[in-house]
Amino acid sequence: MGDCSTDVTLNKTMDVVKTCISNYNSETIGGSLLLEVQSCGPSDSDSSIDTTRRSRMLHGGSLVATYLLADVGELDYHSDLNYTPTVAESKDQIKALDTAVLQKLREAIRSEVDCQVCYAVMLEPLTTSSVQGEPSNKKISRLVEGLLPDLLAARIAAVQLEDTIDEDVNVPLFPLDNGTRKFGMIMYNMHRQPQGDLGQIDFMQYGTLVHIERIEMLADGRFMLETRGSSRFRVMETSVLDGYSIGRIQRIDDMPIAEEEAIEARETGSMHLSEENSVAQIEHMSTLRLLEYCLEFVARSRARSVPWLHQRILVTYGEPPRDPALFPYWFAW
Numbered sequence: 173m174g175d176c177s178t179d180v181t182l183n184k185t186m187d188v189v190k191t192c193i194s195n196y197n198s199e200t201i202g203g204s205l206l207l208e209v210q211s212c213g214p215s216d217s218d219s220s221i222d223t224t225r226r227s228r229m230l231h232g233g234s235l236v237a238t239y240l241l242a243d244v245g246e247l248d249y250h251s252d253l254n255y256t257p258t259v260a261e262s263k264d265q266i267k268a269l270d271t272a273v274l275q276k277l278r279e280a281i282r283s284e285v286d287c288q289v290c291y292a293v294m295l296e297p298l299t300t301s302s303v304q305g306e307p308s309n310k311k312i313s314r315l316v317e318g319l320l321p322d323l324l325a326a327r328i329a330a331v332q333l334e335d336t337i338d339e340d341v342n343v344p345l346f347p348l349d350n351g352t353r354k355f356g357m358i359m360y361n362m363h364r365q366p367q368g369d370l371g372q373i374d375f376m377q378y379g380t381l382v383h384i385e386r387i388e389m390l391a392d393g394r395f396m397l398e399t400r401g402s403s404r405f406r407v408m409e410t411s412v413l414d415g416y417s418i419g420r421i422q423r424i425d426d427m428p429i430a431e432e433e434a435i436e437a438r439e440t441g442s443m444h445l446s447e448e449n450s451v452a453q454i455e456h457m458s459t460l461r462l463l464e465y466c467l468e469f470v471a472r473s474r475a476r477s478v479p480w481l482h483q484r485i486l487v488t489y490g491e492p493p494r495d496p497a498l499f500p501y502w503f504a505w
């Protein structure tokens with residue numbers, strides 16, 4: 173198992189496995205087993221197979237005994253093993269021990285095979301080097317397939333769901349438990365204004381689909397979520413499930429820049445200088461003027477020390493960007 177040291181994740185996983193196995197490596201735990209090793213490796217002759225047999229007496233059940241044999245270098249990759257309890261009555265005891273060891277191994281390696289980006293079990297893990305296009309790490313993949321098949325199946329299903337989450341599916345509209353780590357963030361409909369075909373509902377018809385990047389538990393028991401916006405959406409239908417709102421949404425992509433510039437030119441060109449309605453003036457402002465208007469508002473709010481512009485927010489998300497494409501996302505936080 174020395175080749176595991178070149179892979180950080182695999183090396184840490186094997187350390188965890190070794191620690192877990194050591195807890196069961198005792199003559200007082202489980203019955204003893206006679207392990208017969210049959211090595212079936214290729215011989216010097218291409219037309220024959222070299223077959224050798226040897227045996228060892230080990231304790232701790234079949235899983236522990238197999239690991240110990242491999243750890244001391246006596247279990248070739250192409251070998252077969254036969255397990256024979258030295259006491260026939262201990263067969264059930266060894267089977268129960270193997271079940272307990274397997275469960276402990278699953279629990280022990282769980283955190284080591286989690287992706288540090290999405291915090292879900294690894295799917296098609298890669299070991300990167302100085303070149304691109306690396307193949308999937310087969311050792312870690314097989315380890316996950318063998319020890320965590322249920323979690324892997326759920327992970328694959330979640331990825332398949334993510335591919336269609338922006339289509340015609342239901343998503344939670346508030347940040348509650350959901351396997352895809354996605355939810356819709358929408359504004360509260362304070363004045364109960366009609367929202368298209370939805371009528372008078374508690375929230376606005378348009379929102380932003382966000383993905384939970386990080387979760388931090390605060391000292392008072394609250395949780396702080398760090399999310400990343402992925403796309404805008406329109407709520408087509410809405411209902412209530414387990415006390416919170418869900419909705420069938422439709423993804424809305426940004427219009428092409430050329431089309432947006434043409435619309436802006438028409439709107440700003442039709443503005444009347446005598447117009448006193450502030451809302452109408454904002455609607456006819458150019459993108460650059462809107463950015464300046466919002467930056468002035470942020471500066472005035474900081475001067476008044478408003479609660480939503482706390483220093484912790486600025487430390488987390490930085491100063492307001494001067495890029496018109498980035499500022500709306502910063503301002504939304």
